[in-house]
Amino acid sequence: MWAMVLKQRGGALEWTERPDRSPGPGEIRVRVAACGVCRTDLHVLDGELPNQVYPIVPGHEVVGRVEALGEGVAGFAIGQRVGVPWLGHTCGACPYCRTGQENLCDHPGFTGYTRDGGYATAVTADARFTFPLGEAGEDIALAPLLCAGLIGWRALSMAGEGDRLGLYGFGAAAHIIAQVAVWEGRRVFAFTRPDDTASQAFARSLGAVWAGGSDEAPPEPLDAAIIFAPAGDLAPVALAAVRKGGRVVCAGIHMSDIPAFPYALLWGERRLVSVANLTRQDGLEFLRLAPRIGIATHTTAYPLQDANRALADLRAGRFDGAAVLVP
Numbered sequence: 001m002w003a004m005v006l007k008q009r010g011g012a013l014e015w016t017e018r019p020d021r022s023p024g025p026g027e028i029r030v031r032v033a034a035c036g037v038c039r040t041d042l043h044v045l046d047g048e049l050p051n052q053v054y055p056i057v058p059g060h061e062v063v064g065r066v067e068a069l070g071e072g073v074a075g076f077a078i079g080q081r082v083g084v085p086w087l088g089h090t091c092g093a094c095p096y097c098r099t100g101q102e103n104l105c106d107h108p109g110f111t112g113y114t115r116d117g118g119y120a121t122a123v124t125a126d127a128r129f130t131f132p133l134g135e136a137g138e139d140i141a142l143a144p145l146l147c148a149g150l151i152g153w154r155a156l157s158m159a160g161e162g163d164r165l166g167l168y169g170f171g172a173a174a175h176i177i178a179q180v181a182v183w184e185g186r187r188v189f190a191f192t193r194p195d196d197t198a199s200q201a202f203a204r205s206l207g208a209v210w211a212g213g214s215d216e217a218p219p220e221p222l223d224a225a226i227i228f229a230p231a232g233d234l235a236p237v238a239l240a241a242v243r244k245g246g247r248v249v250c251a252g253i254h255m256s257d258i259p260a261f262p263y264a265l266l267w268g269e270r271r272l273v274s275v276a277n278l279t280r281q282d283g284l285e286f287l288r289l290a291p292r293i294g295i296a297t298h299t300t301a302y303p304l305q306d307a308n309r310a311l312a313d314l315r316a317g318r319f320d321g322a323a324v325l326v327p
Contacts, residue, residue, distance in 0.1 A: 162223020
């Protein structure tokens with residue numbers, strides 16, 4: 001197999017040949033057909049997450065086909081199309097796992113962060129944390145659903161059922177969740193970089209009723225807001241935009257520091273909460289619903305060997321929607 005390997009913090013990924021790994025007990029090996037490029041991959045690259053290990057193969061939005069089964073694996077067949085997400089393992093024994101909060105597991109494993117991921121021609125995954133995908137849809141189109149879609153879905157659920165939803169940062173996750181929210185009958189207000197008129201037009205094309213810069217106030221108070229951009233200074237901005245009783249959900253795994261803000265922004269029973277990872281139930285619910293919604297992911301494909309260029313383009317905001325690597 002071949003993989004794009006990160007060998008040190010801040011380094012470039014290196015095209016590296018490795019022997020195919022035989023799946024261990026409870027594992028499957030997946031031949032990768034497509035792997036989405038997520039902003040979390042930039043945090044891995046930059047060493048911004050705790051307990052980072054090197055070398056590591058990034059990538060946690062994996063679509064591929066099962067090519068080998070480890071001992072004890074049931075429910076999967078050779079050739080079956082599957083998805084491998086961010087949450088790659090949980091201990092099953094900590095208080096969180098025992099109470100249905102496996103996304104908060106004390107001893108988790110994460111695809112592309114603590115275990116090798118999908119920037120490769122093959123990946124080995126815990127079968128319990130792998131989703132059957134069926135045959136509908138193209139591999140490239142499905143890949144962003146495995147994290148941008150799943151984390152966005154969890155964030156949307158935590159935002160509540162309010163009609164007026166603000167989305168701060170209109171990238172891969174927001175462009176998926178905007179479609180879900182519109183399908184649910186909500187009104188979407190999209191916030192982008194102040195000068196990013198192209199992304200604002202993109203948001204309107206997906207059904208947003210308003211789109212503007214993050215330095216602008218929405219035309220009416222929001223019921224809830226989701227912050228997808230990793231910018232802590234957006235938290236007080238979003239709190240100022242929601243009504244009394246409104247919710248602000250921080251949806252990234254990493255965010256710059258939130259600046260001090262007056263208590264008046266929080267008063268009125270406004271809530272500021274975070275989303276951590278996902279549960280397998282989140283995945284099952286969203287992937288079952290996605291075909292009914294008819295989500296159209298907007299993707300830019302890159303050859304696997306061009307992963308460094310894809311990451312640089314993501315960092316600079318050079319495309320709408322999501323980037324996807326194709327071996």
